[in-house]
Amino acid sequence: MVNNCDKKRLVVVGNGMAPGRALERLIERAPDSYDITIFNAEPRVNYDRIMLSPVLSGEKSFEEIVIHGDGWYVQNGITLYKGAKVTGIDRIAKTVTAEFVASGSGQAPLQPPISVEYDKLIVATGSSPIIIPVPGHDLPGVLAYRDLDDVNAMLLAAKSKGNAVVIGGGLLGLEAAAGLMEQGMSVTVLHLMPTLMERQLDPAAGHLLQRSLEARGIDVITRANTKAIVGDNKVEAVELDSGQVLPADLVVMAVGIRPNSGLAEAAGLAVNRGIVVDNSMRTDDPEIFALGECAEADGEVFGLVAPLYEMANVVAAQLTGEESKSFKSSATATKLKVTGINLYSAGDFAEGEGREEIVLRDGARGNYRRLVLKDNKIIGIVMYGDTADGAWFFDLLKRDVDVSDMRETLIFGQNYAGGIPLDPGAAVAALPDEAEVCGCNGVCKGDITGAIAGLGLKSLDDVRAHTKASASCGTCTGLVEQILKAQLGDAYNPAVVTPMCGCTDLGHDEVRRLIVAKEIKSLPDVMQQLEWKTSCGCAKCRPALNYYLLATWPGEYEDDNQSRFINERVHANIQKDGTYSVVPRMWGGVTSASELRAIADVVEKFDIPTVKCTGGQRIDMLGVKKEDLLAVWADLNAAGMVSGAAYAKGLRTVKTCVGKDWCRFGTQDSTGLGIKLEKFLWGSWTPAKLKLAVSGCPRNCAEATCKDIGVICVDSGYEIHFGGAAGLDIKGTEVLGNVASEEEAIEVIGALTQLYREQGRYLERIYKWAKRVGTEKIREQILDDRERRVELYERFVYSQKFAQIDPWAERVAGKDAHEFQPMSVATMEAAE
Amino acid sequence: MNAEIRTWTPVGTIDDIPRRGARCVKNGDMTIAVFRTVDDQVFALEDKCPHQNGPLSQGIVHDNCVTCPLHNWVISLETGCAQGADEGQTNNFPVRVQDGQVYLDLTFNKSTS
Ligand code: SRM
Ligand SMILES: Cc1cc2nc3c(=O)[nH]c(=O)nc-3n(C[C@H](O)[C@H](O)[C@H](O)COP(=O)(O)OP(=O)(O)OC[C@H]3O[C@@H](n4cnc5c(N)ncnc54)[C@H](O)[C@@H]3O)c2cc1C
Ligand code: SF4
Ligand code: FES
Numbered sequence: 001m002v003n004n005c006d007k008k009r010l011v012v013v014g015n016g017m018a019p020g021r022a023l024e025r026l027i028e029r030a031p032d033s034y035d036i037t038i039f040n041a042e043p044r045v046n047y048d049r050i051m052l053s054p055v056l057s058g059e060k061s062f063e064e065i066v067i068h069g070d071g072w073y074v075q076n077g078i079t080l081y082k083g084a085k086v087t088g089i090d091r092i093a094k095t096v097t098a099e100f101v102a103s104g105s106g107q108a109p110l111q112p113p114i115s116v117e118y119d120k121l122i123v124a125t126g127s128s129p130i131i132i133p134v135p136g137h138d139l140p141g142v143l144a145y146r147d148l149d150d151v152n153a154m155l156l157a158a159k160s161k162g163n164a165v166v167i168g169g170g171l172l173g174l175e176a177a178a179g180l181m182e183q184g185m186s187v188t189v190l191h192l193m194p195t196l197m198e199r200q201l202d203p204a205a206g207h208l209l210q211r212s213l214e215a216r217g218i219d220v221i222t223r224a225n226t227k228a229i230v231g232d233n234k235v236e237a238v239e240l241d242s243g244q245v246l247p248a249d250l251v252v253m254a255v256g257i258r259p260n261s262g263l264a265e266a267a268g269l270a271v272n273r274g275i276v277v278d279n280s281m282r283t284d285d286p287e288i289f290a291l292g293e294c295a296e297a298d299g300e301v302f303g304l305v306a307p308l309y310e311m312a313n314v315v316a317a318q319l320t321g322e323e324s325k326s327f328k329s330s331a332t333a334t335k336l337k338v339t340g341i342n343l344y345s346a347g348d349f350a351e352g353e354g355r356e357e358i359v360l361r362d363g364a365r366g367n368y369r370r371l372v373l374k375d376n377k378i379i380g381i382v383m384y385g386d387t388a389d390g391a392w393f394f395d396l397l398k399r400d401v402d403v404s405d406m407r408e409t410l411i412f413g414q415n416y417a418g419g420i421p422l423d424p425g426a427a428v429a430a431l432p433d434e435a436e437v438c439g440c441n442g443v444c445k446g447d448i449t450g451a452i453a454g455l456g457l458k459s460l461d462d463v464r465a466h467t468k469a470s471a472s473c474g475t476c477t478g479l480v481e482q483i484l485k486a487q488l489g490d491a492y493n494p495a496v497v498t499p500m501c502g503c504t505d506l507g508h509d510e511v512r513r514l515i516v517a518k519e520i521k522s523l524p525d526v527m528q529q530l531e532w533k534t535s536c537g538c539a540k541c542r543p544a545l546n547y548y549l550l551a552t553w554p555g556e557y558e559d560d561n562q563s564r565f566i567n568e569r570v571h572a573n574i575q576k577d578g579t580y581s582v583v584p585r586m587w588g589g590v591t592s593a594s595e596l597r598a599i600a601d602v603v604e605k606f607d608i609p610t611v612k613c614t615g616g617q618r619i620d621m622l623g624v625k626k627e628d629l630l631a632v633w634a635d636l637n638a639a640g641m642v643s644g645a646a647y648a649k650g651l652r653t654v655k656t657c658v659g660k661d662w663c664r665f666g667t668q669d670s671t672g673l674g675i676k677l678e679k680f681l682w683g684s685w686t687p688a689k690l691k692l693a694v695s696g697c698p699r700n701c702a703e704a705t706c707k708d709i710g711v712i713c714v715d716s717g718y719e720i721h722f723g724g725a726a727g728l729d730i731k732g733t734e735v736l737g738n739v740a741s742e743e744e745a746i747e748v749i750g751a752l753t754q755l756y757r758e759q760g761r762y763l764e765r766i767y768k769w770a771k772r773v774g775t776e777k778i779r780e781q782i783l784d785d786r787e788r789r790v791e792l793y794e795r796f797v798y799s800q801k802f803a804q805i806d807p808w809a810e811r812v813a814g815k816d817a818h819e820f821q822p823m824s825v826a827t828m829e830a831a832e
Numbered sequence: 833m834n835a836e837i838r839t840w841t842p843v844g845t846i847d848d849i850p851r852r853g854a855r856c857v858k859n860g861d862m863t864i865a866v867f868r869t870v871d872d873q874v875f876a877l878e879d880k881c882p883h884q885n886g887p888l889s890q891g892i893v894h895d896n897c898v899t900c901p902l903h904n905w906v907i908s909l910e911t912g913c914a915q916g917a918d919e920g921q922t923n924n925f926p927v928r929v930q931d932g933q934v935y936l937d938l939t940f941n942k943s944t945s
Binding site: 534535536537538539542543561562563564565566567569570574576578818822823824825826 | 841843844848849850851852853855856857858859863864866869870871884885886887890891892893894895899901902904906936938
C-alpha cells in the first residue's frame with residue numbers, strides 16, 4: 001500500500017471540465033498515485049458546463065449535469081476546496097495560496113487563506129467572458145453567460161417575464177436567447193455582424209437560422225452596435241448606435257471569452273494569448289501543466305471541449321510517466337444546442353482560390369447543405385436542418401479522403417453514396433472505424449465497437465462509462481445506440497441493466513418482477529428458482545432480496561435476520577469501537593420532561609459516555625455496550641419510548657418546526673402534522689432510508705426542501721415535496737403538488753411511500769428513484785390518478801399492520817436473545 | 833506442523849449459533865467469533881477485522897466468508913485472510929464439532945504457526 005507521505009502531491013487550480021477529465025483519466029491509469037487537492041473558485045463540484053443551456057431552458061436540472069458529485073471526491077480521496085480562489089503561485093517554495101470567496105457581498109470570507117505545497121501543479125483556470133466596456137455595462141441586471149450563477153441569475157430575472165436583450169449572436173448568445181424565451185421572456189438578440197454565427201455558418205445558413213429564431217418569437221437585429229446600457233439603479237434599456245432604444249430588464253453579454261492567464265502570468269510563466277504550453281502540456285516550468293481554455297498550444301487557444309479533453313488525456317499520461325503522449329489539435333465540429341434547431345459546421349468554408357462548393361437546398365423541408373472542396377477533398381461543412389450526415393462528412397474531412405468517385409451523390413449524404421439508399425442501421429454499420437462519433441470526447445466508432453466487444457458492454461450506460469461517447473452534450477446518443485444495435489443485434493436491449501451483484505446476471509427490477517410473477521416467498525427459493533451462482537448469496541444481494549420479499553409479501557414472508565446488516569439485526573447503530581448507539585423516537589422532534597428524565601436516568605445507570613442531539617431532532621446515546629442494549633431499551637420502553645430506527649433502511653425522522661401554535665408566521669400545525677406522519681409511517685421498511693420534514697411556512701425552518709419527502713404549509717393547505725437530498729449529493733426537492741387538508745397530505749404521502757417501496761431499487765434514495773422513473777410519471781400516479789393513489793395507500797396501510805411492532809420491546813421480551821449474549825466464556829487451563 | 837497436540841475447549845453447541853451467523857466466545861481479553869455457515873461448517877476467528885479491528889462476529893456470513901460490518905472487507909472464514917484487493921489476516925483457530933458440541937483449540941493459532 002502506498003503511504004500518504006510517499007505520495008506526490010498534485011494540486012489543481014480550477015475544477016472545470018478539462019481538469020475533471022484529466023483526473024478521471026489519471027485515476028483510471030494509476031489510482032492512488034497522487035495525493036490530490038483541487039481549488040475551485042466556483043463554490044461547487046465539477047459539472048458539465050456545456051449543458052447549462054438545457055438548465056436555462058428548463059430541460060434539465062443542475063443535478064443532472066453534475067459530472068462528479070461530492071461522493072466522487074470522497075471515494076477517490078481527493079480534497080476539493082469549493083469557493084476557494086488561488087491568488088498566488090510560489091514557484092520557489094512550490095506552494096499555492098488560496099482565498100475563500102465570501103458568500104455574500106460585504107461579508108467577510110468564512111475561512112482564512114490557506115497555502116498548500118505541490119510536487120506537480122495543474123493550472124486550469126478556464127476563461128472569462130468578455131464584457132464590452134460600454135457605458136452602463138456594470139449596472140445590476142447585466143450578466144455574462146459562463147457558470148451556474150449566471151444561469152441562476154437569469155432564471156431569477158426571467159421570473160418577471162419582462163424583456164431580455166442578448167448582445168452577441170454566436171453560439172452562447174443564441175443558446176441564452178432560446179433559454180430565456182422558454183422561460184417566458186421577450187428576447188431580442190443584437191449582433192454586430194450581418195449574419196448570425198458568422199464564424200461557424202456561411203451567410204445562407206445564417207439567414208435560415210435567423211428565420212427560424214424569428215419564427216419562434218426571438219427578435220434578431222444584425223449590424224447592431226451597442227452604444228450604451230441605460231438605467232438608474234439597474235438596467236432599463238439598451239441604446240444602439242442607430243439611435244434605437246430597446247427596453248430591457250435583463251442584458252446578457254455573450255460576445256466572446258478571454259483565457260484566464262493572470263495567475264500564471266503573475267507567477268512568471270510564459271503567457272501569450274493563453275498560458276503557453278508545449279505539446280506535453282507543460283508550461284515553461286516543467287512541474288507546472290496548463291490545461292483547458294486557459295492554455296495556448298501550437299499558438300492556438302480552444303473554446304470547445306473536444307480538444308480540451310485531448311489535452312486532459314495528455315496530462316494524465318504525462319503524470320503517470322508516459323512521456324511519449326503528446327497533444328495535437330485537430331478539427332472540431334460545432335452544433336447549436338437549441339431544441340428544434342439543427343445545425344452543424346466544421347472546417348473552413350470561406351470562399352477562396354481553388355475551392356469548389358456543392359450546395360443542396362431543400363426549401364420545402366428547410367434543409368441546407370454546403371460542402372467546400374479543395375483538391376477533391378472536403379475542407380468545410382455547413383449543414384442546416386437535417387444534420388444526420390454530419391459525422392460522415394466530418395470523417396471524410398478528417399481523413400482527407402479523395403471524394404472524386406462519389407462526387408455526384410456526395411451532397412445527399414451517406415445513404416446515397418454509391419447510389420444505393422441504405423437504412424440508417426446499415427449506414428452506421430458502413431461507417432469506417434476511424435469515423436468520429438462523439439465530437440466532444442473524440443471517440444471514434446472503432447473505440448466504441450472495440451469496447452463493446454472487448455468488455456462485453458451491453459447498454460448505453462456501459463458505453464458511456466467506458467468510452468465517454470455521448471456522455472457530454474449527448475447529441476450523438478442516437479448514433480451510439482445505432483452502433484450498439486448494429487453490433488449486438490437482438491442482444492441489444494436498450495433497457496438492459498447491470499446485475500444485482502456477482503451472484504446473478506439479473507438486475508434489481510427483473511428480480512423483483514420475478515418474485516411477484518413466480519410468487520417466490522423465501523430467500524432460498526429466490527436463489528433456487530432464479531439460479532443464483534453462489535450457495536447463499538452475498539452481503540450485497542441478501543439484504544436487497546430480504547427487503548424485496550418483505551415489501552412484496554407483507555404478513556407472509558418471514559424476515560431473515562441473518563441477511564440484515566448488523567444495525568438492522570440488533571436495532572442499534574454499531575460504532576467504530578464495536579459499541580452501539582441508541583436513538584429513541586421523539587415524535588416530530590417533540591419531547592417531555594418525563595422522556596428527558598428517563599433518558600437522563602438511563603445515561604447515568606449504564607454509564608453511557610456521550611449524549612448528543614442528532615441532525616434529526618432527537619437524542620443519541622453513544623457508546624452503549626452490546627450486553628447493555630436490552631436493559632437500556634427496557635428502561636426506555638418503560639417511559640413510553642420506542643426505537644427511532646436510526647439504523648434502518650426505513651422511516652427515520654420527521655423533522656418539524658413549531659408552526660402555527662407558536663410561530664407568528666405559521667400557517668398550519670406543522671408540528672402536529674409531522675407527529676401524525678411519523679406515527680403513520682414508523683416501522684415501515686423502504687428501499688433506502690426515508691426522512692421527512694414539515695415546515696409551517698415557506699421560510700422552511702424544518703428544511704423540508706432537501707428531504708426525501710417534505711411538506712411546506714401554506715395558507716391554502718399543504719405543498720407536498722419530494723426527491724430532495726442533502727447527504728453525499730445536494731438537491732432541492734421537486735413539488736409533487738398541493739393538497740387542501742391534512743388527511744389528503746397523509747394519503748398522498750402514504751401512496752408516494754408505497755410506490756417508492758414497490759419500485760425503488762435497494763439502497764436507491766427517493767431522489768434517485770424519481771430521476772430514474774421520471775417525476776412526471778410519479779405525479780400522474782399519485783396526484784392525478786385518485787384511484788391509483790388509493791390503491792397504493794391501502795397497500796401501504798396493510799403492510800404497516802405487520803411493521804408497527806417496536807423491535808426493542810420484542811427483544812426485551814426475548815426475541816433473538818443469541819444476538820446479545822456471548823455464547824460462552826472460555827475457562828481454559830493455562831496452555832502448555 | 834507435525835504431531836497434533838490439541839487442547840480442545842468446549843464452547844457450546846452448534847445450535848447456539850444461527851446458520852449464516854456467529855456467536856462470540858470470551859477468552860480473557862480476547863473475543864473469538866465462532867461462525868456457522870449455511871451448510872453447518874463451523875469456523876473460529878479472532879473477533880477483529882485486519883482492517884481496523886471491526887467485530888467480524890457482527891458481519892453478514894455468505895459462503896465461507898464474512899463481510900465486516902464496519903467497511904465491508906470480505907474475510908475468509910477458513911484462513912482469516914482478506915479477500916480481493918484488500919490485504920491482511922485475522923487470527924484463526926482450529927474447530928472440532930462432535931455430537932453437536934463445538935470445541936475450539938484456543939492455544940493454537942493457525943495463522944501464526
Ligand atoms: C447520528 C447522526 C449524526 C448526528 O450526530 O447528528 C448520523 C449518523 C450517521 N449517519 Fe447520517 N446521521 C445523522 C443525520 C444525517 C443527516 C441529517 C438529517 O437526517 O436531516 C443526513 C443528510 C440527509 C440524508 O439523509 O441524506 C445524513 C446523511 C448520511 C449519509 C448520506 C446518505 C446519502 O444517501 O447521501 C450516510 C451514508 C449512507 O447512508 O450510506 C449517513 C450515515 C450515517 C451513519 C450511519 C454512518 C455509518 O454508516 O455508521 C452514522 C451512524 C452513527 C450512529 O451510529 O448513530 N448519514 N445523516 C444523525 C442521526 C439522525 C437521526 O436522528 O436519525
Ligand atoms: C453556456 C455554454 C455552452 C457551451 N456549449 C459547448 C458545446 O456545446 N460544445 C463544446 O464543446 N463546448 C461548449 N462550451 C465550452 C465549454 O464548456 C468549455 O470549453 C469548457 O467547459 C472549458 O473547460 P475548462 O476546464 O478549461 O474551464 P472551465 O470549465 O471554465 O473551468 C475553469 C474553472 O476554474 C475556476 N477558476 C478560475 N480561476 C481560478 C483560480 N484562480 N482559483 C481557483 N479556481 C479558479 C473557475 O471558477 C472555473 O470553475 C460551452 C460553454 C458555455 C459557457
Ligand atoms: S456521523 Fe455522518 S457525517 Fe459524521 S462522521 Fe459519521 S457518517 Fe460522517
Ligand atoms: S474494520 Fe473491517 S472493514 Fe474496516
